[in-house]
Amino acid sequence: MARPQQRLAANVDGPFYVDRTCIDCGTCWQFDPAHFAPTGSTSHVWSQPEGEGETRAALLAQQACPVAAIGTTRELLAQSQADGFPTLVSSLPPGEVHYCGWASRKSFGASSWLITRRRADGRHDNVLIDSPRWSGALARRIEALGGVSRILLSHRDDVADHGAWAQRFGAERWIHAADAEAAPQAEHRVEGLEPLVLDDDLVVLPVPGHTAGSVAVLFAAQVLFSGDHLWWGVDPPGVVASRRYCWWNWQEQVRSVERLLDLDVRWLLPGHGRWHNFAPGEWRRELEATLARVRQDRGGEP
Numbered sequence: 001m002a003r004p005q006q007r008l009a010a011n012v013d014g015p016f017y018v019d020r021t022c023i024d025c026g027t028c029w030q031f032d033p034a035h036f037a038p039t040g041s042t043s044h045v046w047s048q049p050e051g052e053g054e055t056r057a058a059l060l061a062q063q064a065c066p067v068a069a070i071g072t073t074r075e076l077l078a079q080s081q082a083d084g085f086p087t088l089v090s091s092l093p094p095g096e097v098h099y100c101g102w103a104s105r106k107s108f109g110a111s112s113w114l115i116t117r118r119r120a121d122g123r124h125d126n127v128l129i130d131s132p133r134w135s136g137a138l139a140r141r142i143e144a145l146g147g148v149s150r151i152l153l154s155h156r157d158d159v160a161d162h163g164a165w166a167q168r169f170g171a172e173r174w175i176h177a178a179d180a181e182a183a184p185q186a187e188h189r190v191e192g193l194e195p196l197v198l199d200d201d202l203v204v205l206p207v208p209g210h211t212a213g214s215v216a217v218l219f220a221a222q223v224l225f226s227g228d229h230l231w232w233g234v235d236p237p238g239v240v241a242s243r244r245y246c247w248w249n250w251q252e253q254v255r256s257v258e259r260l261l262d263l264d265v266r267w268l269l270p271g272h273g274r275w276h277n278f279a280p281g282e283w284r285r286e287l288e289a290t291l292a293r294v295r296q297d298r299g300g301e302p
């Protein structure tokens with residue numbers, strides 16, 4: 001629970017604040033950049049919400065924070081909605097994509113995502129990408145959306161509470177063999193570098209580099225869940241492949257980026273960093289610019 005006496009000086013005056021327990025995971029400013037921003041080693045409230053919609057967004061950021069470092073008044077907290085997450089990101093012909101919120105400290109606040117879709121026979125066949133922290137409120141909301149039949153784990157760092165989610169929904173889990181020690185109970189292994197086609201609209205793409213067993217997940221040929229392989233940077237804007245946060249093999253990570261050039265991604269939804277909506281054809285131009293930067297060995301940062 002955030003404490004007013006630990007309120008950071010960087011916060012602007014007003015009811016919402018970040019306190020000293022912030023671990024600088026980025027969840028709040030990725031979700032609600034209109035009110036939260038990074039300071040360097042923590043985050044802070046740079047603008048207080050005004051009106052119902054903005055207050056709701058700030059309260060959801062408070063709920064998503066993995067370490068409860070965001071505080072506000074009791075009156076505003078009482079307006080927090082247990083069914084706020086998952087929030088809709090995009091509707092596509094084969095289904096919908098949602099952000100799960102409820103980030104976990106175990107995955108350093110990584111984002112997790114839910115694909116909701118139905119099969120031809122009307123049965124729900126939803127997919128969880130990485131794991132939010134366990135929350136009964138979130139589980140009830142996901143159940144109302146049709147539950148979870150599969151959990152796809154992008155890499156070893158973002159498995160969080162996968163066991164609790166798998167048990168709650170009877171879901172089967174996939175993780176790459178090279179990262180499988182992080183989730184040895186997972187029912188399925190992805191092997192090698194070949195794409196694994198799970199369904200016509202769902203493909204697992206091995207992208208080793210950040211870790212040996214990193215994978216991305218492609219949904220509907222246009223939504224790329226990228227784990228920590230790639231994300232969107234804002235200053236300056238561009239796709240980021242980060243050498244600084246490459247834990248295993250940078251050259252392999254660059255080769256993994258190259259293998260994604262022929263996609264036409266419209267949504268980049270990462271574990272960490274901002275997500276981004278691309279115009280048709282923009283993905284290849286952006287990724288070529290990223291590769292030009294990393295080949296000059298400038299660290300992979302735009």
Ligand code: SF4
Pocket residue numbers: 018021022023024025026027028029042043064065066067068069070109
């Ligand atoms: S979500 Fe919480 S821990 Fe993460 S940056 Fe924001 S205040 Fe800090």
